[in-house]
Amino acid sequence: MAQIIDGKAIAARIKEEVAVEVKQMKQQGLAPKLCVVLVGEDPASQVYVRYKEKDCEQVGIISETHRLQDKTKQQDLVDLIKRLNKDKSVHGILVQLPLPKGLDAISALNEISPEKDVDGLHPMNMGRLLRGENPDMQPCTPSGIIEMILSTGREIKGANAVVVGRSNIVGKPVAIMLLQRHATVTICHSRTKDIGAVCREADILVASVGSPGLIKADMVKKDSVVIDVGVNRLHDRLVGDVDYEATKEQAGFITPVPGGVGPMTRAMLLKNTIIAAKKAKK
Ligand code: NAP
Numbered sequence: 001m002a003q004i005i006d007g008k009a010i011a012a013r014i015k016e017e018v019a020v021e022v023k024q025m026k027q028q029g030l031a032p033k034l035c036v037v038l039v040g041e042d043p044a045s046q047v048y049v050r051y052k053e054k055d056c057e058q059v060g061i062i063s064e065t066h067r068l069q070d071k072t073k074q075q076d077l078v079d080l081i082k083r084l085n086k087d088k089s090v091h092g093i094l095v096q097l098p099l100p101k102g103l104d105a106i107s108a109l110n111e112i113s114p115e116k117d118v119d120g121l122h123p124m125n126m127g128r129l130l131r132g133e134n135p136d137m138q139p140c141t142p143s144g145i146i147e148m149i150l151s152t153g154r155e156i157k158g159a160n161a162v163v164v165g166r167s168n169i170v171g172k173p174v175a176i177m178l179l180q181r182h183a184t185v186t187i188c189h190s191r192t193k194d195i196g197a198v199c200r201e202a203d204i205l206v207a208s209v210g211s212p213g214l215i216k217a218d219m220v221k222k223d224s225v226v227i228d229v230g231v232n233r234l235h236d237r238l239v240g241d242v243d244y245e246a247t248k249e250q251a252g253f254i255t256p257v258p259g260g261v262g263p264m265t266r267a268m269l270l271k272n273t274i275i276a277a278k279k280a281k282k
Pocket residue numbers: 141164165166167168169170171188189190191192195208209210211214229230231232261262265
């Protein structure tokens with residue numbers, strides 16, 4: 001029976017550490033501030049942004065949400081980002097994705113100053129990650145996943161790691177982070193042949209697909225570490241990409257959905273914000 005990797009508990013610990021640091025920073029006259037840009041009315045995005053506001057409030061980070069209309073023009077979005085880039089009181093900028101149709105997310109993200117890119121998705125930060133230069137801003141979900149794997153005490157060095165999904169926000173960067181920690185990494189995607197055979201070799205398996213229950217227990221190596229990134233709504237409840245009930249009998253460690261990767265992503269965003277604030281002060 002697998003041990004549950006309690007993302008909520010690890011995230012709570014990180015938040016406590018962040019809160020202590022924020023308090024010290026404020027005593028030195030530095031008030032970390034995160035600006036979130038929310039365009040349109042996407043219901044899931046509204047919920048995520050509310051969570052972020054609440055998280056910031058809990059740890060003492062100043063948060064400011066800039067709400068733009070659904071019909072916002074690309075140039076207006078870019079102008080706002082440029083203004084926030086220049087504003088010295090702002091340390092972190094996050095553009096909530098997805099953007100409404102007609103707006104180009106990639107070129108908007110490219111406008112964020114790399115030093116304020118708390119999502120770690122700017123090409124400068126992603127490029128430096130790829131080159132092994134350990135950028136200050138690293139993508140939140142992958143960083144959270146690494147923390148969760150480390151929490152198990154299992155060694156990443158030399159492990160066979162399989163990442164299912166090759167998105168820019170999770171699959172690719174987490175694969176790079178595992179590689180940098182000396183895992184032997186395989187990335188699977190929709191064209192991978194016999195994905196089960198590849199996954200069965202994984203000491204560490206990360207699933208970031210968006211397909212409920214895609215990873216079955218018989219695709220998982222006994223006693224492995226299984227990280228489920230997927231968030232899927234199924235019959236009015238949230239489930240991951242891993243068939244959790246059956247797989248927990250097979251794995252050594254497993255993350256639940258909800259309560260696994262999600263809270264860790266949010267905690268890492270807070271951590272990135274204070275890193276950005278400290279760097280800005282230097
Ligand atoms: P994404 O952009 O939605 O892309 C899905 C990836 O899965 C693609 O690389 C796709 O392959 C691959 N894929 C699709 N069907 C597949 C199959 N049958 N077998 C193997 N691979 C398959 O990925 P994402 O943004 O990483 O999101 C994935 C899931 O994670 C979603 O449920 C999302 O909501 C969740 N998520 C959660 C968090 C969190 O903090 N908890 C953060 C981010 C994402 P191709 O490239 O070949 O199309």
